[in-house]
Amino acid sequence: MPLVLVAALTTGYAQKAQPLKVINTKPLVLATTEEVQSAVLGEKRVLNIYLPEGYKKEDTTKYPVVYLLDGGAEEDFVHVVGLIRYNTQPWINRFPRSIVVGIENTNRRKDFTFAVPNLDFVTRIGYKPEHFPAYGGSARFISFLKEELQPYINSHYNTSGQRTIIGESLAGLMATEILLKHRELFDNYIIMSPSLWWGKESLLAEAPALLKKSLDKDIKVYIGACSKDEDKIMYDDAVALDETLKKYGGSRMKVYYDYLPGEIHATIIHQAVYSAFRLLYPHTETQY
Known part of the structure; x- marks a missing residue:
């Protein structure tokens, strides 16, 4: 008898069920998008x-402020913001609450590479010269960051002066170039699977001399390397960068090397950024 009663009640509810009625809809706003005119880049x-x-x-x-290269809405912006937003909740409190500035790409192969005499080296990494119809614009892009973007963000938002840059792959090459040539621009460098093969590792070769330049502030650097079984060249270059920075970076540069064998080039960003922030930022007490 009880089974019959339950069946009858279930049937009754099913008969009375009505489709959900939408009462209201509104956008779920995560960030704002601003279009700016750069005189330095001419675009x-x-x-x-x-x-x-x-x-x-x-x-x-x-x-x-966290400056994110590859920062378009369809690139890495949403992923990194999600990590930061989650880890700044008061019951977790692992990262400081931060402004995130995602820089959307127009041509990353041009913006993130420095000038080279020819492209004969790209075949060793699986490219062809025609894959780079434009390249060598990193100096201009760095000027954009220094002369236009950072002053703009500082004048329009409540910034503390602490700045982090995040770059992976070619963006990691860009972050490394800034670290070596203009390291005063940022306090923290998160560099993942950097494309240091560009220019036959010439940036690595120049690094010891570039690191001789004195700096009057502390710098923290995170280097994330993905599986060496996927790409031995990029793995070896990441290891070489770690060793070079630790040898020549001086007492005011703290370097963290993180080998992530379970991640490939395409998947490293989530785990690496999470690990980087935990290493780079000082411990904070949970507020819950």
Whole structure:
């Protein structure tokens, strides 16, 4: 008898069920997108900007800024913002609440590579010279960061002065070039699977001399390397970068090397960025 009763009740509810009625819809806003005109680059650029929870322009609270290369909405922006937003919740409190500036690409192979005399080296990594119809624009892109973007962000948002840059692959090459040639621009460098094969590892060869330049502030560097079974060249270059920085970087440069054998070039970013922030930022107490 009880089984019959349950069946009858279930049937009754099924008969009364009505389709859900939508009462209201609204966008789920994660960030804002700004289009700016760069005189240095001679083109419009798109910035995706995430502001931490509780951010108010009129407040005196200042926030670190994370500059994300490959920062388009269809690139790495959403993934990195998700990691930062989750880990800045008060019951976790692993990272400081931060502003994230994602720089959307127009031509990353041009912007993130430095000038070279020819492209005969690209075949060893699986490319052909025609894959790089434009290249060698890194000096101009670095000028854009220094002369236009950083001043713009500092003047429009409540920034603390602490700056982090994140780059993977060719963007990792760019972050490494900035570290070696203009390392005063950032306090923290998150470099993942960097394409240091560019120019036959010439940036690595120049590194000892470039690192002789004195610096009057502390720098932290995270180097993430993916599986050496996937790409031995890029793995070896990441190891060489780690060894070079530790040998020639001086007492004010702290270097963290992180080998992630379970990740490949295409999957390294989530685990590496998470690991990098835990290493680079000082311990914070959980607020819960």
